[in-house]
Amino acid sequence: MTASESQPIDQLGLSFSAQSSRIDTEAEPPSPESSQTEEHPSVFAPQPQDEGTPLIVARDLVKAYADEPVVKGIDFEVRRGECLGVLGPNGAGKTTTINMIACFVGVGSGELEVFGFPVNGGQRQIKRRLGIMSQENNLDPDLPVLKNLLVFGRYFGLPYGERRLRAEELLEFVQLSDKRDAHIRELSGGMQRRLTLARALISNPELLILDEPTTGLDPQARHVVWQKLRALNRAGVTMLLTTHYMEEAEQLCDRLLIMDRGEIVVRGTPAELIAEHIGAEVIECFLRGGDDDEAIAALQSAADHVEQAGDEVYGFFREAERARELLPKLASLDFVHRRATLEDVFLKLTGRELRD
Amino acid sequence: MTAIAVPVDWLRGASRVWSRNFESWKDFAAASLVGTLAEPILTLLAIGYGLGRFVSPIDGQPYVAFLAPGLIASTAMTAAAFETTFGSFTRLTEQRTFEAIVKTPISVEEIVAGDIFWAASKGVLGGTFVLVIMAVLGLVHSPVAIAALGVAFVVGIMFGGLGMAYTALCPSYAFFSYFFTLVVTVMYLFSGIFFPLTGLPEWAVLAAQFLPLTHAVALTRALTTGVPSPDLWMHAGVLALFTVFAFWLATRLIRRRLIH
Numbered sequence: 001m002t003a004s005e006s007q008p009i010d011q012l013g014l015s016f017s018a019q020s021s022r023i024d025t026e027a028e029p030p031s032p033e034s035s036q037t038e039e040h041p042s043v044f045a046p047q048p049q050d051e052g053t054p055l056i057v058a059r060d061l062v063k064a065y066a067d068e069p070v071v072k073g074i075d076f077e078v079r080r081g082e083c084l085g086v087l088g089p090n091g092a093g094k095t096t097t098i099n100m101i102a103c104f105v106g107v108g109s110g111e112l113e114v115f116g117f118p119v120n121g122g123q124r125q126i127k128r129r130l131g132i133m134s135q136e137n138n139l140d141p142d143l144p145v146l147k148n149l150l151v152f153g154r155y156f157g158l159p160y161g162e163r164r165l166r167a168e169e170l171l172e173f174v175q176l177s178d179k180r181d182a183h184i185r186e187l188s189g190g191m192q193r194r195l196t197l198a199r200a201l202i203s204n205p206e207l208l209i210l211d212e213p214t215t216g217l218d219p220q221a222r223h224v225v226w227q228k229l230r231a232l233n234r235a236g237v238t239m240l241l242t243t244h245y246m247e248e249a250e251q252l253c254d255r256l257l258i259m260d261r262g263e264i265v266v267r268g269t270p271a272e273l274i275a276e277h278i279g280a281e282v283i284e285c286f287l288r289g290g291d292d293d294e295a296i297a298a299l300q301s302a303a304d305h306v307e308q309a310g311d312e313v314y315g316f317f318r319e320a321e322r323a324r325e326l327l328p329k330l331a332s333l334d335f336v337h338r339r340a341t342l343e344d345v346f347l348k349l350t351g352r353e354l355r356d
Numbered sequence: 357m358t359a360i361a362v363p364v365d366w367l368r369g370a371s372r373v374w375s376r377n378f379e380s381w382k383d384f385a386a387a388s389l390v391g392t393l394a395e396p397i398l399t400l401l402a403i404g405y406g407l408g409r410f411v412s413p414i415d416g417q418p419y420v421a422f423l424a425p426g427l428i429a430s431t432a433m434t435a436a437a438f439e440t441t442f443g444s445f446t447r448l449t450e451q452r453t454f455e456a457i458v459k460t461p462i463s464v465e466e467i468v469a470g471d472i473f474w475a476a477s478k479g480v481l482g483g484t485f486v487l488v489i490m491a492v493l494g495l496v497h498s499p500v501a502i503a504a505l506g507v508a509f510v511v512g513i514m515f516g517g518l519g520m521a522y523t524a525l526c527p528s529y530a531f532f533s534y535f536f537t538l539v540v541t542v543m544y545l546f547s548g549i550f551f552p553l554t555g556l557p558e559w560a561v562l563a564a565q566f567l568p569l570t571h572a573v574a575l576t577r578a579l580t581t582g583v584p585s586p587d588l589w590m591h592a593g594v595l596a597l598f599t600v601f602a603f604w605l606a607t608r609l610i611r612r613r614l615i616h
Contacts, residue, residue, distance in 0.1 A: 065616065102459050105616050124365070128461045138452035142380035151376050155460035157368070203460075 040169045042162075045204045047236035051081040055207050055238055056101060060110035063096050070096045072262035073110065078207070083229075083239040085253030087246070087346060089355040092259040094242040095135060098211050101240070102132050115206070128156060131205030133196050135212045135242075139184045145195060146171065146180040149202050156203040163202070170198035174228065190221030197228060208232065210241040214248060226251055246342040256342075260350045270342055277348055278340040279304060279318035283326070285335040287311045298329045309352050316340065366469065369462045373470020374477070376457075377443075392435050392482045396427045397489065403550065414552055417581075424495050425504070425580040426549030428486045429572040432479030432508035433515045437540050439475035440519035440606075441532045447471070448523060454614055464611045472516040472603065479512025480505055490580065498582025507579070510599055511572045515540070517602030524609035543569040568598035
């Protein structure tokens with residue numbers, strides 16, 4: 001995303017809802033990512049150079065539980081060096097897909113190859129090269145912080161010296177060095193997530209699987225995790241990420257899949273998806289009843305697509321100009337004029353009804 | 357993978373899981389040992405010496421000398437069964453430790469083996485303690501008594517395996533009371549630890565043969581007293597069969613519960 005794009009003007013100053021992800025990005029302080037590579041040489045150990053090689057290939061991948069299909073024949077690839085995001089509401093099949101890659105859930109039918117090995121045959125070879133940050137906290141509560149990393153490194157067969165070096169550096173990388181002897185239960189949610197990330201990195205994985213890495217974190221903690229993930233991706237670590245947060249997807253992912261009810265609904269870069277499914281800009285109106293009708297009618301005739309949900313009406317515009325021309329006619333409304341986001345795409349494609 | 361590579365990998369994986377358990381245990385070792393070791397001592401005191409005063413000698417030995425060797429086996433059983441029930445169940449469910457480990461190069465089979473070997477190690481520790489007490493009390497009559505620790509290890513594997521199999525089927529902690537009442541306590545009371553099986557009605561003797569601990573008790577008694585029994589190899593064979601079965605069952609059931 002480029003900083004040069006101009007922001008639409010927020011007509012009535014509803015700044016609470018007008019903050020798009022792009023504003024946040026620009027507001028972020030300059031991150032120290034560039035220097036991290038030198039500070040933590042073993043965290044950013046060299047990755048294989050064959051960028052673009054498919055690391056995961058799924059063909060017609062199916063999984064059902066007791067005849068209830070959860071993943072219904074999906075195809076996708078993850079290529080070396082990229083960050084692929086998988087978006088979808090609860091129950092879309094994201095975690096099941098990830099668990100099949102991690103060899104934790106058996107493949108129903110279809111093909112799934114990771115690092116060129118079929119998941120049925122090469123589990124140990126696959127798992128050796130994967131780093132997995134699970135959705136739920138499964139740090140080892142019987143071990144203090146540093147030992148969590150050391151013991152986990154032993155599962156990968158890393159010799160003690162290497163484990164020790166990487167563990168110390170990883171703790172520094174995720175800013176937990178001063179908690180090295182703390183009990184897991186003494187850590188905040190954000191600290192536990194950071195430690196889970198460090199743990200996923202202990203074996204210097206080629207492919208990092210991140211299942212909702214920032215769910216439940218406060219904004220500060222979320223931004224710290226994003227910084228770390230961007231630094232890793234820049235250093236060549238391939239990533240497969242699931243998330244509910246559109247902002248997270250826009251910030252981190254090169255390509256996206258949107259899944260719903262076990263199927264891949266669309267795929268593309270964040271910019272492509274927005275351009276293709278929504279357009280350029282959105283006018284979001286809050287209905288108050290009474291004298292809104294005329295302005296709403298104007299919105300309906302000018303917009304390429306209009307959608308109503310509860311007390312809000314959304315007008316989607318393919319051309320930014322047309323949205324701007326309309327603004328004077330909307331003066332009587334309570335509205336926000338903003339750039340189209342991934343969240344608009346997501347809600348358009350997966351609907352607005354609750355899933356839980 | 358060649359036929360040799362599989363057990364080597366398997367042992368290596370299991371040893372890493374074993375180490376994880378050792379790491380988490382060693383800081384609380386003292387507290388954990390008190391529980392394991394107090395029980396055989398209290399039993400020796402209350403039953404062996406207290407009640408033993410009213411019991412006529414068995415095979416020419418005071419009652420406490422009859423009782424003590426069986427406690428090597430029962431202590432190993434209890435220690436191992438506790439580990440793979442309450443301990444492993446916590447790692448399987450609440451803590452999701454198994455799930456975290458199985459997403460590393462370690463396999464389900466190696467996790468199960470690691471936990472069962474760990475349970476058996478605790479069994480050997482408990483058995484060793486009882487053997488030392490026996491030596492102090494002058495109840496060890498043969499250097500082959502050291503082999504009773506091997507029996508303690510096998511008992512640990514067997515009840516570690518049975519506990520683990522039960523854990524795989526168990527919906528919650530409350531259900532462990534069935535396992536301890538109906539399996540562990542039955543073994544403890546009816547495997548020939550407290551009274552000789554010889555001279556009981558034939559059906560009772562036969563029934564006791566189906567309790568795997570019976571064979572372990574016969575072995576520890578023969579090894580510590582140095583009185584060989586013609587049935588030793590039979591006992592060892594039956595024990596081995598039960599042990600292999602428990603191990604196999606535990607692995608199978610845990611895999612079914614963990615991987616969908």
